Amino acid sequence: MERLQNQMVTWRRDFHKHPELGFLEMRTASIVAEQLEGLGFEIQLGREVMHPDFCMGKPDEKATAAHFEWAKRHGAVEKYLQHFEEGYTGVVGILDTGTPGPTVAFRVDMDALPVYESETDNHFPNRNHFRSINENMHACGHDVHTTIGLGLAAMLSEHKDELRGRIKLIFQPAEEGVRGARSMVEAGVADDVDYFIASHIGLNVPFNHFIASNNGFLASSKIDVSFKGVASHAGGHPEEGKNAMLAAASAVLNLHSIPRHADGATRINVGEIHAGSGRNIIPDSAELKVEIRGATTELNEYMKSYAEKVIEGAAIMHQVDYDITLAGEAISAKGSPELAAIMHKSAEKAGLNSELENNSAAGSEDATYFMEAVQKSGGYATYCIFGTDLAAGHHNEKFDVNEDSMMSSARVLFEAAKTLTHE
Numbered sequence: 001m002e003r004l005q006n007q008m009v010t011w012r013r014d015f016h017k018h019p020e021l022g023f024l025e026m027r028t029a030s031i032v033a034e035q036l037e038g039l040g041f042e043i044q045l046g047r048e049v050m051h052p053d054f055c056m057g058k059p060d061e062k063a064t065a066a067h068f069e070w071a072k073r074h075g076a077v078e079k080y081l082q083h084f085e086e087g088y089t090g091v092v093g094i095l096d097t098g099t100p101g102p103t104v105a106f107r108v109d110m111d112a113l114p115v116y117e118s119e120t121d122n123h124f125p126n127r128n129h130f131r132s133i134n135e136n137m138h139a140c141g142h143d144v145h146t147t148i149g150l151g152l153a154a155m156l157s158e159h160k161d162e163l164r165g166r167i168k169l170i171f172q173p174a175e176e177g178v179r180g181a182r183s184m185v186e187a188g189v190a191d192d193v194d195y196f197i198a199s200h201i202g203l204n205v206p207f208n209h210f211i212a213s214n215n216g217f218l219a220s221s222k223i224d225v226s227f228k229g230v231a232s233h234a235g236g237h238p239e240e241g242k243n244a245m246l247a248a249a250s251a252v253l254n255l256h257s258i259p260r261h262a263d264g265a266t267r268i269n270v271g272e273i274h275a276g277s278g279r280n281i282i283p284d285s286a287e288l289k290v291e292i293r294g295a296t297t298e299l300n301e302y303m304k305s306y307a308e309k310v311i312e313g314a315a316i317m318h319q320v321d322y323d324i325t326l327a328g329e330a331i332s333a334k335g336s337p338e339l340a341a342i343m344h345k346s347a348e349k350a351g352l353n354s355e356l357e358n359n360s361a362a363g364s365e366d367a368t369y370f371m372e373a374v375q376k377s378g379g380y381a382t383y384c385i386f387g388t389d390l391a392a393g394h395h396n397e398k399f400d401v402n403e404d405s406m407m408s409s410a411r412v413l414f415e416a417a418k419t420l421t422h423e
């Protein structure tokens with residue numbers, strides 16, 4: 001176990017030092033593929049496990065090609081790298097025991113965030129020389145999740161004779177912005193799954209504590225809005241212009257004025273607005289980045305539909321054209337109590353203090369697409385939280401975890417795999 005613990009720390013620090021944004025996890029995915037195949041897993045890569053029509057907010061070809069070259073220069077495993085060249089960076093590892101039994105799937109995510117990591121002396125990754133080498137950062141623990149997935153793979157491989165059925169390890173791209181899971185579901189990754197477990201580290205759960213079913217995730221839609229008007233001289237001929245900035249400003253105010261709903265929590269936020277090119281020019285273009293959330297899929301749809309009408313109305317008012325692009329989306333889901341009970345006992349076997357269920361409000365997660373697909377087919381699904389000590393909150397430049405949480409997290413998942421494959 002000490003050898004694996006040391007290996008997990010090495011993996012984690014390497015992933016942390018080389019963070020990659022969603023649909024660009026080429027280096028990370030190539031290393032994952034190499035490790036899984038070396039442990040005896042059948043591997044499925046790229047387009048095999050991702051439906052191109054359902055990738056939301058995917059970087060353009062130029063950004064993808066540039067990152068492919070970056071990955072080659074920074075230690076990607078070239079044997080596998082070609083599978084990810086187009087930005088389809090999902091990896092699935094399958095361990096078939098050769099004996100009858102269920103299919104148990106574990107999902108972990110791999111992507112980083114556009115956060116510039118702290119360079120202060122008291123920031124542990126900086127002090128220990130594994131701070132990010134680029135402008136992005138693992139500020140939400142997905143480097144840890146990937147590592148836990150590989151640690152679990154090592155345990156499963158070593159104890160294969162104690163298992164039955166099939167284990168699927170799903171390494172998902174682009175969880176941030178809830179963009180990557182649906183493409184894997186639409187590609188059929190969850191079609192044969194009887195038990196599905198997704199997990200996250202942190203989220204204000206204390207070190208050595210565990211939540212077997214977290215049900216607080218909100219459904220969410222991320223939309224990009226563009227307004228297109230007509231430029232004109234602001235002093236000479238303002239009447240000839242069609243002001244896209246005014247349309248955007250009107251939309252911002254009225255989006256935040258959407259009536260809330262009696263059936264549950266709703267959220268909306270305009271996080272970015274970009275418009276104009278000079279003080280004496282009627283702005284002919286404007287862009288908004290908006291996120292919408294609801295306690296249920298239905299409440300999210302209420303907010304989304306209302307938002308679309310507000311945006312259309314602002315465009316009509318100022319006589320400009322508009323376009324709405326869906327950049328990410330997640331649905332709501334509730335964990336299966338039967339599976340949560342098994343996870344609860346698995347955590348206690350691994351020595352953690354376990355809570356069966358938590359329904360407090362959280363952010364959003366696209367693992368809900370996997371959960372819904374498995375449950376609709378008669379299977380069971382849950383979302384677990386592993387507690388840890390945090391140096392700062394999620395998405396913060398000083399985010400860091402207690403690395404001692406990784407081995408215990410992998411052990412919980414391994415205990416669950418042993419139990420579930422004998423169900």
